[in-house]
Amino acid sequence: MYTFRKEERLCSRKHLDLLFKNGSSFLLYPFRISYLFVDQPADVQAQVVINVPKKRYKRAVDRNLLKRRIREAYRLNKQDKLYLPLPTDRGLLLISIQFVGKEKYDFAFIEKKLIATFKRFQNLIQPNEIHQ
Numbered sequence: 001m002y003t004f005r006k007e008e009r010l011c012s013r014k015h016l017d018l019l020f021k022n023g024s025s026f027l028l029y030p031f032r033i034s035y036l037f038v039d040q041p042a043d044v045q046a047q048v049v050i051n052v053p054k055k056r057y058k059r060a061v062d063r064n065l066l067k068r069r070i071r072e073a074y075r076l077n078k079q080d081k082l083y084l085p086l087p088t089d090r091g092l093l094l095i096s097i098q099f100v101g102k103e104k105y106d107f108a109f110i111e112k113k114l115i116a117t118f119k120r121f122q123n124l125i126q127p128n129e130i131h132q
Contacts, residue, residue, distance in 0.1 A: 004075040010047040010094055019094045026124065028117045030101025030110075035121065039091040045083050046093040048074060056102065066099055066110075073111040081118040087125070 010016060015038070023036035050070050052063040074097070086093065097114075105113075 002075060002079070004071060005044075007042070007044050008047055010049040010096070015047070015094055016049065016096075019096055023094065023096075024124075025096075026120065027100070028113065028120055030099055030105065030113060031117050032098040032100050033117055033121060034096040034098070036094045037090040037092070038094060042092045044092075045086055045088075046078070046095055048095045048097060050074070051096065051098040053099070057104075062104060066104060069105075069107045069110045070097060070099060070114065073107065073114045077111065077115055077118065081115055082121070085122050090125075 010019070018038065019034055019036045023034045025032060025034040027033075050067050052066045052070075054063065057063045057066070097117075
């Protein structure tokens with residue numbers, strides 16, 4: 001339940017290209033979320049990729065710190081805030097979480113903002129919005 005397995009990570013080049021070409025996105029500072037539903041059977045409900053730009057954070061230590069905090073916040077809140085309200089008939093959900101913030105935030109702030117992002121995502125997909 002509170003794991004982040006390999007199957008939940010978005011690694012496929014084909015899916016990444018599809019997500020960034022055809023996906024929808026929204027901005028809720030400090031995150032930019034891109035998402036797309038694909039008709040493909042999978043063991044998991046969603047696959048996610050987390051990005052922190054090298055342009056803004058030159059040191060790998062800083063990028064890795066932010067990615068670890070985002071991954072941990074995602075891991076702890078995905079089941080209750082993302083998976084349960086997610087419609088099961090839509091197929092596999094591809095998500096990209098891009099960090100666009102200008103400073104290194106602590107874990108509590110990142111977790112609070114990620115939960116708000118999940119709530120906004122639920123409001124966006126509740127109307128009949130179908131992607132192919």
